Amino acid sequence: MLPVAVHPGRPPAVRPGPRRDPAPSRLRYRLNRLWLRPSFRRLVNFGVPMLAGILAVWTLAAELDLKARAVLAYENLRSSLIERPSFLITRIDVPGVTPDLAEAIRVAAFVDLPVSSLEVDVGAVRERVEALSAVERASVRALAGGSLEIRAIERIPVVVWRSPDGVMLLDHAGVRVAEIDSRLRRPDLPLIAGEGADAAVPEALALLQDAQPILDRIRGLVRVGERRWDLVLDRDQAILLPETDPLGALRRVMALDAAEEMLSRDVSVVDFRDPARPALRLNEHAQAELARLRKEMKGEDA
Template identity: 25%
Template sequence: MLALRGNRGKRVRHPLGVSAEADGAFVLPRPLRKSVRLLVGLGTGRVRFPAHTGTFSAAAFLLATGLYGMSLGGHTQNFAQASTTAAGFAIEDVRVSGNEQTSEIDILQQLGLDGATSLVALDIAEARRLIGELPWVESVTVRKVYPGTIEVDLAERKAFGIWQHGSDLSLIERSGSVIAPLRDNKFAALPLFVGRDAETAAANFYDDFSRWPEFRARVKAFVRVAGRRWDLVLKNGIVVKLPEKGVARAMRVLADMEEGHQLLERDIAAVDLRLDDRTTIQLTPDAVARREVALKAREKMLKELEKQEKRI
């Protein structure tokens, strides 16, 4: 072990087994020696710092303090946006692809772009989340193109039909998920499904009903009844009541009656096909009134004939 300097300023190595304490000298612990030497050097002037070190240190301290304060106050994002925008990274162009129902204005409003938004400070994950909240958006990809462009690629949901629940009309997907309220006549050609649970059962029934295209083209609305069966409301106002099971059998009966008697062109209100052994036809109020008049006239005619036969 090396002891402190001797009388002549030279280091003296003690013999093995003899410690510095035997000479009355104090030896610092090893971890503290470098720190003490640095302090002694600073005090004696042997250690010197480069020029302006103190200025730079003070500036760094103030900058660190400012950044820490902005972080505590939640202003870091605003500072980053303002500084990068001033440096020429403001978002100036938004390129949208894959959109048919989603307008570019909706996307700009959803992202809150105001012409001074920084591309550097834009959070891509948050931008995807915000755009994904728009009703027609199924998936979205957002990409930065420096210095000032955003590319947005959309995959939109597909409207399958219109669902009427109460007085509200909504566009639905094949799965029955509601896309958005119906606002205009752009989707008037889509099939209309009415009633509770009609939206979830619509796709399967509509696909099965495609086996009778001549009737499907005449349907104005498919009405779900008690969550079990369907009624067909035709464009001329006639209601065809289908059974819960055996729809194919009921449609064959309807096809035969239409072919043989043009049933659906007559003055009737409804055709009830729910029972296997019989078909019930409901007349319109006008048809009922005409039938009553006809029955009374026939009854009167029969009475007149009966009187004439008695005279003879």
């Protein structure tokens, strides 16, 4: 090895080391590439501070029991609003209906008075009122002055139905309005009977409308086999109508009665179940008289 020359008054020469590679390390390169992504920058710039803030608030709330304080403050505010006299409901008004239905509506509303209007679910009250068979539609609202107003459209009974389960009042659509103990409770309404008669109330009303000339003689309509009607009259007379086009058959009967006074004669049954072959059935007195006349005619022929 050659000796290094050292000059007096000058520092010794330092031999240069290996040169540093200017390229970044693999980890630094990946971090730089990750930082170039906008989503990562948003996460670092906004997500991390937000997460830190949430953790700080959560820790503070846990330390100071802020949740319980907030719930207590909310309950106090709610109680102060509910107990205000301006929101207090002390009565239920049901205008425009009969007294019996009004009382039934108050019971069905199931509102324990006095109560705050903020605690009354008007939608649930309306559903309970509309569940009554005598109510078609209802509206509910809280009014100033401490009143809960329930306006109901009452179903109007138009017929009395003698059903297998009892005597019912039905509206124009065949919906049950109420149950009565006797048909004599509503003598002003026409009577229908038979199983399935409630499903054909509109047709029964149309038949009664076309039978106006003999309306005072009609005792009722009987549904037979859930498919056709028998029109029952006084003097033990009956008009048997067909399953199809009963209105047309009844109009023919009315025309015959107007022309020939057929229903004023000794006829017990007018059978129009087959409109192409209508038939008449005489009552017992007429049958006996007819038999007597036939015997007399046979005796004269002999």
